[in-house]
Amino acid sequence: GESVGLHLPTLSVQEGDNSIINCAYSNSASDYFIWYKQESGKGPQFIIDIRSNMDKRQGQRVTVLLNKTVKHLSLQIAATQPGDSAVYFCAENTGSGNTPLVFGKGTRLSVIA
Amino acid sequence: EAGVAQSPRYKIIEKRQSVAFWCNPISGHATLYWYQQILGQGPKLLIQFQNNGVVDDSQLPKDRFSAERLKGVDSTLKIQPAKLEDSAVYLCASSYSLDEKLFFGSGTQLSVL
Numbered sequence: 661g662e663s664v665g666l667h668l669p670t671l672s673v674q675e676g677d678n679s680i681i682n683c684a685y686s687n688s689a690s691d692y693f694i695w696y697k698q699e700s701g702k703g704p705q706f707i708i709d710i711r712s713n714m715d716k717r718q719g720q721r722v723t724v725l726l727n728k729t730v731k732h733l734s735l736q737i738a739a740t741q742p743g744d745s746a747v748y749f750c751a752e753n754t755g756s757g758n759t760p761l762v763f764g765k766g767t768r769l770s771v772i773a
Numbered sequence: 774e775a776g777v778a779q780s781p782r783y784k785i786i787e788k789r790q791s792v793a794f795w796c797n798p799i800s801g802h803a804t805l806y807w808y809q810q811i812l813g814q815g816p817k818l819l820i821q822f823q824n825n826g827v828v829d830d831s832q833l834p835k836d837r838f839s840a841e842r843l844k845g846v847d848s849t850l851k852i853q854p855a856k857l858e859d860s861a862v863y864l865c866a867s868s869y870s871l872d873e874k875l876f877f878g879s880g881t882q883l884s885v886l
């Protein structure tokens with residue numbers, strides 16, 4: 661079965677608030693993680709990635725945190741905007757070069773204006 | 774830079790018919806992937822190519838699905854014969870190399886009646 665899962669299937673936040681989307685993974689050999697955003701009718705869009713030699717990485721309004729001890733990944737979105745409304749997927753692979761990304765089921769983020 | 778191109782955008786067929794999807798990856802990307810995304814789920818890998826060779830096709834239902842990437846660029850995915858449970862979005866993705874982030878096309882939405 662899938663080794664990547666999400667704690668919450670849906671998340672509603674007020675515009676301007678910060679959002680936190682969580683993801684648990686079970687494969688301790690995983691060493692590369694990616695967050696994707698998928699809007700309705702579109703393919704997944706890369707947001708940010710992190711490798712296992714890091715525990716935090718920041719992008720524009722987004723931060724990914726990796727806790728290898730508890731095998732937990734989170735995506736933080738600062739000052740959430742209506743355009744952030746989408747389904748967010750975490751994905752992992754073992755980074756060995758020939759293993760595919762495994763996706764979780766996704767969390768739907770709804771931004772309330 | 775052009776993204777991953779896929780066609781057709783939508784396809785409706787009856788069960789037991791055949792269907793083919795086409796993908797043109799980002800120029801210079803050696804690795805190409807086909808994913809199946811059933812409504813409400815995360816993408817699931819069907820097949821992965823490195824140039825024109827297959828890296829992973831362990832989850833491809835080979836009795837009905839086939840894929841090729843003859844010249845190491847464009848790829849086609851075929852289903853013959855289609856079943857009702859094949860209704861899904863078929864996503865093509867590419868990456869510069871193995872163990873790099875994937876860039877997705879918009880997908881082909883297949884409905885099997």
